[in-house]
Amino acid sequence: MGGKTIIRLATKGFVTIAAGLIVWGATGFFNPRTESYGSDFTPPKNEPVSFRISGFFSNNSEFSYLEKRIGRFLRRENLVGASVAVAKDGKLIYAKGFGYADKENETSVEPYNLFRVASVSKLITAAGIMKLCEQGTLHLEDKVFGPKGILNDSIYLEYRDKRVEDITVLQLLNHSGGWTSRWGDQMFMPTIIAKNLHKTLPVDESDIIRFVLKKRLHFIPGEASYYSNLGYMILGQVVEKISHMSYEDYIQTHVLYPLGIFDMQVGGSYLYERAALEVKYYEPEETFFVDDHNGSGEQVLRSYGGNDMHTLGAAGGWIASSTDLMKLMLALDGFSSVPDILSESSINRMVEPLIPGYSPLGWRHIKKDGWYRTGTLAGTSALMVRHDNGISYVVLVNTGSWKGPQLANDIHKEMERGLKIIKEWPDYNLYELDNSMAAIRNRPQIIY
Numbered sequence: 001m002g003g004k005t006i007i008r009l010a011t012k013g014f015v016t017i018a019a020g021l022i023v024w025g026a027t028g029f030f031n032p033r034t035e036s037y038g039s040d041f042t043p044p045k046n047e048p049v050s051f052r053i054s055g056f057f058s059n060n061s062e063f064s065y066l067e068k069r070i071g072r073f074l075r076r077e078n079l080v081g082a083s084v085a086v087a088k089d090g091k092l093i094y095a096k097g098f099g100y101a102d103k104e105n106e107t108s109v110e111p112y113n114l115f116r117v118a119s120v121s122k123l124i125t126a127a128g129i130m131k132l133c134e135q136g137t138l139h140l141e142d143k144v145f146g147p148k149g150i151l152n153d154s155i156y157l158e159y160r161d162k163r164v165e166d167i168t169v170l171q172l173l174n175h176s177g178g179w180t181s182r183w184g185d186q187m188f189m190p191t192i193i194a195k196n197l198h199k200t201l202p203v204d205e206s207d208i209i210r211f212v213l214k215k216r217l218h219f220i221p222g223e224a225s226y227y228s229n230l231g232y233m234i235l236g237q238v239v240e241k242i243s244h245m246s247y248e249d250y251i252q253t254h255v256l257y258p259l260g261i262f263d264m265q266v267g268g269s270y271l272y273e274r275a276a277l278e279v280k281y282y283e284p285e286e287t288f289f290v291d292d293h294n295g296s297g298e299q300v301l302r303s304y305g306g307n308d309m310h311t312l313g314a315a316g317g318w319i320a321s322s323t324d325l326m327k328l329m330l331a332l333d334g335f336s337s338v339p340d341i342l343s344e345s346s347i348n349r350m351v352e353p354l355i356p357g358y359s360p361l362g363w364r365h366i367k368k369d370g371w372y373r374t375g376t377l378a379g380t381s382a383l384m385v386r387h388d389n390g391i392s393y394v395v396l397v398n399t400g401s402w403k404g405p406q407l408a409n410d411i412h413k414e415m416e417r418g419l420k421i422i423k424e425w426p427d428y429n430l431y432e433l434d435n436s437m438a439a440i441r442n443r444p445q446i447i448y
Contacts, residue, residue, distance in 0.1 A: 050263040050324050052112035053430050055096040062426060063094055066418030073414045074099055077407065079399040080282045081109040085322035086419070089390040090330055090337025091429035095323050101279040101398070114278040114319040115396035116267055116309070117382040118375030119364070121318040122232045124264075126173055126362025127332060128239055128251045130346040135254075138242050140170040140349075144177075144234065145213070150241050151234070155206060159213040167221045169238060172231040173361040174353060178217035180226040186212055187229040187312060190293045201295025205237055205311050225358040229315040236314025247314055256324075259331050259341060267319035269293065269309045278319055279398040281379030287400075303379030303400065316377060322394040325384060327431070329394065333371075333386045374408040383408045383415075391419065 063086075074082060081099035085092060097109030132138040143149040145156060146165035163178065171177045179186070186193075190203045193211045197203070203211075212230060219226070236247040243250040248266045256264050267275060274280070281303040289299035290306040300306055309317045320328075331341040332350075340347060350361040351371055365372040369389075375382035383395045393415055401407040 048257075048262040050112070050261055050321070051431065052110075052263075052321075053092075053095050053323055053433070055109075055111055057430055057433070058094045058096045058111075060094070060426065062422055062424065063096075063418075065421055066094075066415075067096070067098075069414050069418040070098055073411070074397075077399075077401060077403075077410070078284070079397050079401075081113075081279060081399070082395060082397045083109055083111055083113060083115060083322040084396075084415075085111060085326040085394045087326055087330060087392045088425045090335060091427075092323065092326060092431045093426040093428065095326075095430055103280070103282065109279065109398075111323045112263070112277060112321050114263060114265075114267075114275055114321055115382065115398055116281065116377055116380040117318050117320050117325065117396065118316045118377040118380055119229075120320075120325065120373050120375040120382045120384060121312070121314060121316045123332070123362040123373050123384070124251060124255070124318055124328070125232050125235050125239070125314040126350060127255050127328075127342065128247075129169065129173060129235060130342050130350065130361070131254050132239065132242055134343060134346060138169065138238070140168065140173070142169050143167065144169060144172065144238060150238050151209070155210060156213060158210075161213075161216045163217050163221060164213060169235070170361075171221050172228075172235050172238075174225055174355075175228045175231055175359045176222050176225045177228060177231045177234075178219055178221040179212065179228050179230050180218040181228075182218055185229055187233060187315060188307065190295075190308065191291060194295070202293060202308060203311070205233055205313075208311065209234060209237070225355075227359070229312070232315035233311065233313070239314070255341060256328070259327055261324045261327055264318060264320040264324050264328075266313045266317045267309045269305055269307060271304050275319060277321075281398050281400070283379055283400045284402050301378070303377075307378060316375065320396075322396050323430075325382075325394045325396075326392065329384055329386055329392055333392065335390065337390070372412075374405060376405045376408060381407045381411070383411050385412065385415070393419070 070082065070084065079099065080103050081101055083097050086094035095111035097111055097113060099109055101107045101109045101113045133140060143165060144151055144167045145159065146152065147157065149165065167177045186208055190201055193203045193207055194201045196211055197207055239247045239250050263277065265275060267278065283301055283303055287301065290302055292298045292300045292305045293308045294305065330338040332347060334340065334344065334347045351363060351366050353360055360366045363371050364374050370385060370387035373384040379398065379400045381397045381401065386392045395411050395415060
C-alpha cells in the first residue's frame with residue numbers, strides 16, 4: 001500500500017476517533033445504562049472527568065526528531081514509561097506517551113495516564129495559597145503558629161522555640177521558615193517521629209508538626225532559604241484551617257475544577273490504592289527495601305509503601321497527567337493567550353522573590369529564559385518548563401533513577417535539543433479538538 005493511501009486512512013481515522021473523544025471530553029460525564037439492572041438499582045454518581053486526549057493526534061512529522069531523542073533517552077536510562085506534553089502560545093500542540101504504563105501487562109502510556117508528580121505538588125499548593133489570598137481569607141504576612149497564629153490548636157501550643165511564633169505563610173512558601181534537613185527530612189522519618197511521640201505508626205500531619213515543634217529551629221525565620229518539604233506540608237494544614245475544607249477538596253474546587261481539570265488527585269501509597277488511569281511505578285535494578293511507613297513490620301519498596309503519599313500531599317503527593325499539568329501551567333504562566341487562574345499581581349509575586357537568593361513561591365527556579373518546576377520521588381520524576389518565548393512542556397516518567405533530581409535535568413536537556421530544530425510550529429490546539437481537526441488532517445503524519 002502506498003504512502004499516500006496510508007496517510008488518507010490515518011486521516012480518516014482522525015475523524016472517527018475525534019468524534020468519540022470530543023463527545024466524551026465535552027460532556028465530561030459518564031452516563032451509565034440502568035435498564036438491565038432492575039428498578040431497585042441505584043446508578044453510580046456522575047463524575048466529571050478531564051478532557052482526555054489520545055497520543056494518536058500527535059503523530060506529526062514536526063516532532064519526529066524529538067521522539068527519536070525521547071526514545072533513545074528512555075532506553076539509555078532504563079525508564080519504563082513517560083508522558084510528554086508541549087504547548088506553544090497557549091495551545092497544546094503535542095501530547096504523547098512513550099513506553100509502558102504497566103510493563104507486566106504491556107499497557108502503553110497515553111497522555112491521559114496519571115503519574116505521581118512529587119514536588120510539582122508544591123506549585124499546586126502555592127496556587128491554592130495565592131487563591132486564598134485573593135479571596136481575602138489569608139495574607140502572606142499572617143503568622144502560622146502561636147496563640148495568634150493560624151494553627152493555634154491546643155496541640156500546637158507546646159513548642160520549644162518561641163521563634164516559631166514569627167513564622168509567616170510567605171516564609172513557608174519561600175522555604176525560609178527556619179527548618180533544614182540537617183538531621184534528616186522530617187517528612188521521611190515516621191519511625192523516629194512515632195517513637196519520639198510514644199505512639200504507634202502510622203503518623204499523620206499533626207504528629208509531624210508536633211514533633212518539629214518540640215525541637216529548636218535551625219535558623220531564624222526569614223533569615224535564610226533552605227528547601228523544605230515540611231514547610232509545604234504545613235501549608236496544606238493552613239489551607240484546611242482557613243478554608244474549612246480538606247486540603248485536596250479546596251485545591252480541586254477552587255484551582256483545578258475551574259480549569260476543567262478533574263482527574264488530578266492526591267495519590268495512594270500502595271499498589272492496591274492505584275487510581276484509575278494511574279501508571280505503575282518502577283525502581284532501578286538492585287534497589288533496596290525499607291520499612292513500611294504504616295508500621296506493618298514488612299519490608300517494602302519506597303515506591304509502594306515506603307513513602308506516605310497522604311502526608312506528603314501538599315509537598316509531594318499529587319498525581320496528574322501531562323496534559324492536565326500543562327493546562328494548569330498555562331493558567332499560571334502570566335501570558336495573555338490563556339486566562340490565568342490568578343491575578344497578574346499574584347503570579348508576579350510567585351516568581352519575583354523580594355529577597356535575592358530566596359526561593360520563588362511554588363516554582364523551583366526562575367531563570368532568564370523562563371520558569372522551572374521539578375519533582376523527584378522513588379519511582380517517578382517530573383519536569384515542568386515555561387519559557388518566555390511561549391514554548392512550554394511537561395514530562396513525567398514512572399521509573400526511578402539513582403541519579404535522583406539530576407534525571408530531571410537530563411530530561412530538560414533532551415527536550416531542549418529535540419524542540420530546538422522545530423521551525424514551523426503547528427497552529428492547532430489539542431484542547432479544542434473539534435476546532436483543530438482540519439489543521440491536523442492537513443499536516444503530514446508519522447506512519448509506523
